[in-house]
Amino acid sequence: xxxxxxxxxxxxxxxxxKKLGDVGRHYRLDVDDNSLHDALIxxxxxxxxxxxxxxxxxxxxxxxxGEMIDFLS
Numbered sequence: 859x860x861x862x863x864x865x866x867x868x869x870x871x872x873x874x875x876k877k878l879g880d881v882g883r884h885y886r887l888d889v890d891d892n893s894l895h896d897a898l899i900x901x902x903x904x905x906x907x908x909x910x911x912x913x914x915x916x917x918x919x920x921x922x923x924g925e926m927i928d929f930l931s
Contacts, residue, residue: 860926862904865911868930878903885910 866873866881873884882889882903887910893899915921920929 860908862908862911864930865915865926866907869911869914878907881907 862881863876866876866884870884873881875881878900879889879891879894885907887903887906889903890899894903915926915929918929920926
């Protein structure tokens with residue numbers, strides 16, 4: 859599995875809050891705080907965050923699942 863929280867902790871250790879909405883805002887995604895905690899909305903936001911994290915990982919030359927596991931270790 860892929861843990862977006864673990865990835866953001868490694869990519870952005872100084873990010874003040876790792877809450878889903880705050881991470882979404884960090885990536886300049888459209889976040890409606892009133893809609894958070896709805897399963898479908900949270901899942902979509904998490905998927906958008908994961909895409910942004912993959913872009914950040916690629917900039918660090920992390921492209922495969924194995925490389926990501928190594929990066930997170």
